[in-house]
Amino acid sequence: MKFVSTRDASQLFSLEEALFSGYAPDGGLLVPQWLPQVDEATLHKWSQLDYLDLSVEVLYRFVQDDMSRNELHELLETALKGFDTDLKNLVPVVPMSLGGDNEAPNVFIAELFHGPTFCFKDFGLRVTIQWLNFFATRRNASVTLIVSTTGDTGPAAVQAVQDCNSSSRLGVLVHFPQGQISDFQRKQLTTATSTRVKIVAFQGGGDDMDVPIKNIIMTSKTNHTNDKNRVVCGVNSYNIGRPLMQMVHFVWTYLRVAERRKRDHPSENLRLDIVIPTGAMGNLAGCYMAKKMGVPLGILCAGVNINDITDVVFRTGKLERNVDQPMKKTLSDAINIQLPYNLERLLFYLTEQDHDQIRDWYSQLGGPGRCCDISTSNRWWSKLNSEFQSARVTDEEMCEAMRSTLHQYGYWADPHTCVALAAAKKLGYWNEKSIPVAIMATAAPCKFQEAMTKALGVEQWQEYERLHFPTRGKILNEMKEIPTTVYASDATKTLAENQRDWEAKARELIEQFS
Numbered sequence: 184m185k186f187v188s189t190r191d192a193s194q195l196f197s198l199e200e201a202l203f204s205g206y207a208p209d210g211g212l213l214v215p216q217w218l219p220q221v222d223e224a225t226l227h228k229w230s231q232l233d234y235l236d237l238s239v240e241v242l243y244r245f246v247q248d249d250m251s252r253n254e255l256h257e258l259l260e261t262a263l264k265g266f267d268t269d270l271k272n273l274v275p276v277v278p279m280s281l282g283g284d285n286e287a288p289n290v291f292i293a294e295l296f297h298g299p300t301f302c303f304k305d306f307g308l309r310v311t312i313q314w315l316n317f318f319a320t321r322r323n324a325s326v327t328l329i330v331s332t333t334g335d336t337g338p339a340a341v342q343a344v345q346d347c348n349s350s351s352r353l354g355v356l357v358h359f360p361q362g363q364i365s366d367f368q369r370k371q372l373t374t375a376t377s378t379r380v381k382i383v384a385f386q387g388g389g390d391d392m393d394v395p396i397k398n399i400i401m402t403s404k405t406n407h408t409n410d411k412n413r414v415v416c417g418v419n420s421y422n423i424g425r426p427l428m429q430m431v432h433f434v435w436t437y438l439r440v441a442e443r444r445k446r447d448h449p450s451e452n453l454r455l456d457i458v459i460p461t462g463a464m465g466n467l468a469g470c471y472m473a474k475k476m477g478v479p480l481g482i483l484c485a486g487v488n489i490n491d492i493t494d495v496v497f498r499t500g501k502l503e504r505n506v507d508q509p510m511k512k513t514l515s516d517a518i519n520i521q522l523p524y525n526l527e528r529l530l531f532y533l534t535e536q537d538h539d540q541i542r543d544w545y546s547q548l549g550g551p552g553r554c555c556d557i558s559t560s561n562r563w564w565s566k567l568n569s570e571f572q573s574a575r576v577t578d579e580e581m582c583e584a585m586r587s588t589l590h591q592y593g594y595w596a597d598p599h600t601c602v603a604l605a606a607a608k609k610l611g612y613w614n615e616k617s618i619p620v621a622i623m624a625t626a627a628p629c630k631f632q633e634a635m636t637k638a639l640g641v642e643q644w645q646e647y648e649r650l651h652f653p654t655r656g657k658i659l660n661e662m663k664e665i666p667t668t669v670y671a672s673d674a675t676k677t678l679a680e681n682q683r684d685w686e687a688k689a690r691e692l693i694e695q696f697s
């Protein structure tokens with residue numbers, strides 16, 4: 184299997200090159216040359232597997248030219264260590280909640296947050312970073328990973344790097360928007376003591392570091408040339424390693440829901456809709472890829488907060504990066520995004536892999552009008568409307584969803600999961616007659632004391648702390664934070680000018696990694 188740019192099929196990349204590049208040389212995103220297809224019989228076989236073996240089955244189809252099945256198995260086993268385990272099989276699991284015998288029999292929750300940093304990012308990042316470590320060792324390279332985080336990606340990347348073997352030559356530089364992540368998330372970053380980790384706070388909004396990071400990756404002499412010994416590489420979800428691994432939890436979720444429904448609906452051909460709290464769209468891209476491989480998923484829904492670009496695109500077809508509008512602070516900061524890079528992968532599969540169409544749309548986005556309009560193509564616009572939906576959720580609506588889920592079902596959900604829960608309700612799923620739907624629970628409540636307290640009140644937060652707060656989280660709360668470097672924002676400058684300054688600073692820090 185080779186990988187190609189969403190904007191051009193003529194240049195082929197190996198898995199190793201794709202992972203180290205992050206972005207394609209033409210600025211597009213890398214995708215597998217084709218998506219292997221799975222049929223009903225294969226899904227039936229997969230339904231018997233534990234999470235590790237299912238991951239091997241799904242991913243081996245994409246990586247078999249680059250590593251053996253045993254190497255992949257070993258690598259995934261290492262990556263998935265540190266997850267909460269199923270006592271019988273000693274493998275990481277995505278537990279399913281709700282569904283079945285309650286007032287919302289068709290609403291299932293897939294808990295993706297049982298990894299070392301309490302969020303779904305642990306899946307994609309731990310595997311991508313293990314892959315990078317594997318190839319770095321093979322080519323004897325030192326690799327600097329560069330990351331922009333709105334709270335969840337950064338901690339997962341830091342933990343994954345720290346958990347690599349001691350001879351690993353991977354380092355990571357993480358940027359977070361100052362004051363816009365929770366205290367717990369900040370501590371996950373600022374308590375890291377490894378010399379292979381550097382943490383920076385920047386005085387901008389959620390994804391304002393994406394442009395400087397993309398410039399660094401695209402101009403890094405080492406990535407698209409032959410200097411293979413020193414690589415600067417991005418591991419946000421534009422990196423194909425992330426959605427590849429993130430496909431697995433959608434396959435798993437489908438299989439588990441199908442299994443649970445078999446008793447009451449023995450002759451059902453399940454078509455499962457999915458609702459995802461959506462920021463940069465890495466999960467939505469992984470989900471759509473799983474659907475395109477043949478997993479019977481139905482409508483894919485994005486729940487977004489008031490930073491609502493995805494909702495605007497899905498409702499109007501217009502994609503525009505409005506640089507004059509600063510990021511709005513929300514109680515679900517981890518999905519504060521102004522330009523979701525994985526929309527490009529979504530549109531790529533929506534257009535049945537039409538590289539020319541994607542190149543055309545994205546050149547309009549970078550051009551004078553800085554807007555592309557998907558609705559001008561009847562074919563793709565109606566397809567988008569039939570395959571995707573979205574709902575915009577305010578903080579108040581998110582808080583209400585948190586309260587009602589707790590009071591009705593005794594279920595503690597974090598603010599991002601509650602964006603998806605509220606979106607599901609708005610989209611008409613949350614009733615007895617709705618078709619089956621799975622909501623992706625992307626993070627654990629322990630990461631969001633402030634937001635949880637605002638929604639539920641102090642007493643209920645204290646109850647959560649007493650009964651459910653994970654021990655690893657308690658240990659983190661006691662740890663001492665290390666002061667971070669800050670990239671200041673100069674109020675007399677435009678965002679683009681500040682971004683240029685931050686880029687220069689990031690380049691200096693990258694130089695400090697040996």
Ligand SMILES: N[C@@H](CCOP(=O)(O)O)C(=O)O
Binds near residue numbers: 334337421465
């Ligand atoms: N929402 C993220 C930042 C961007 O997402 P990613 O999945 O592309 O890494 C975060 O919480 O850090």
